[in-house]
Amino acid sequence: MQVEVGVGWAMSVMLLSLRIGPVFVLAPPFSQTQTPLRVRVCLVMALSACLAQPIPASVYQDDGALMLSTASELLLGLMVAFAFQAAFAALSFAGRVLDVQAGYGLAMVIDPGSRSQAPMFGTILVLVAGLIFFAANGQDDLLRFLATLVHVVPVGQAHLLDRPQAFIGYFGMVMGMGLTAVAATIITLFLLDLAIAFMSRALPQMNALMLGLQVKTIVTLGVMALSVGLIAPATLRLMSAALEFIPSQL
Template sequence: MLDLLPQFPAFLLIFTRVTSFFLMMPLFSYRSIPAQHKVGLGFFLALIMFTAIDPPALEINGAYFLLVIKEVLVGLMIGFAAAMILSAIQIAGGLIDFQMGFAIANVIDPQSGTQSPLTGQYLYTIALLFLLSVNGHHMLLDGIYHSYDFVPIDQAWIPFGNENVAEFLIQSFNSMFATAFQMSIPVVGSLFLVDVALGIVARTVPQLNVFVVGMPVKTGVSFIVLIAVMGAMMMVVQRLFSDMFTTMRVLMELIGGS
């Protein structure tokens, strides 16, 4: 036991990075998971990583508290990058709901406690199940483990203010919206054609009230198209998972200064 005491400060740093990562990362940060379970899972993961990393012995002094702040920032940044990429699914659902006429019918997401579009919440739930089925949650945990290859535990200075980090985050933010547009364009484009057809009908048959007919027609067409392109959407989601892991890796390389 006495031999482990010099390593205890290093274990606390690992525990800090893992729990900070859990605050932001998808699936592990949801409110439906009790805080005690998150802390317990973070503790045992930190213990496993502590035995695998073999960190150096550290002293608790003024520089140690700077390392604690650094670990918190690294964990939050990596988890935020993963959550930002996956939020493209909900943005795509919001674009679809806007064209369907469901934009006002938002629901409260019990996982995050925020308002979420109906279609976006449906697609996001399927994407999370898909993530679990392909062991993506293991890849997320693998990412936080390999973060010590890029950002060592005793590295006090990290270039958060570097222009390369900011530029990469902006590019990732841009690619997230591009992916959301790609996911929503089949349904949104089909509903645009329905709007054009309803406009032609309204001009040719003035007796027909398109405001009464248009809503159920657009809803039915959107569900039909959504069912038809669900397989293609899952292919985009699969690519989105790959982009998420790539974003985490590149961000860790930039933060580590490599």
């Protein structure tokens, strides 16, 4: 009996690591940090050992059931990672829209997380969202979410969501939330573009491109400084939506 319980617990740890692993490897803000892979693996295995409960022998003694459980746990972890990826992608998309509209898309900065070139405001919004996530104790909410998910969906008994409409609806919802973080700046720049367009019609000799680029650069910085308070509420709503998406579909 002692050996049976030990094997069941060890298999539970291995299966649970497939559920937790994608969250800490692929999902922001954890994927933004340059953490050694072995450290992430040790963290995932430690959390899995703390949350694991012995599973029935029928789950791992049958090869077909074991392969099905492995695939289900991995896909469930990928779905949780997708929820966070979509939330942070919404802010990145909003920043890219702002970069293109304000003219900052012509210049690229180095993203310290991926070490690749990225638009300025898109990178800034994603990094600020990561800081807000940890400042608001989002890691505690994530751990409570994973612990609750283990009780709601026992290890080895995960079932896949067969409604793609849920993912499409969630993606559209978070994209709308992400745009609210920079909505004031986008609307201001749109009105400024209209004003410059009317001026260029009244004064054909005016260089609308150069004037618009300089004015929009200054206006963007000013309006973003005034509306910076919108970023934190939008980020918190996105984090809440990411944590509530998977449980709402179970």
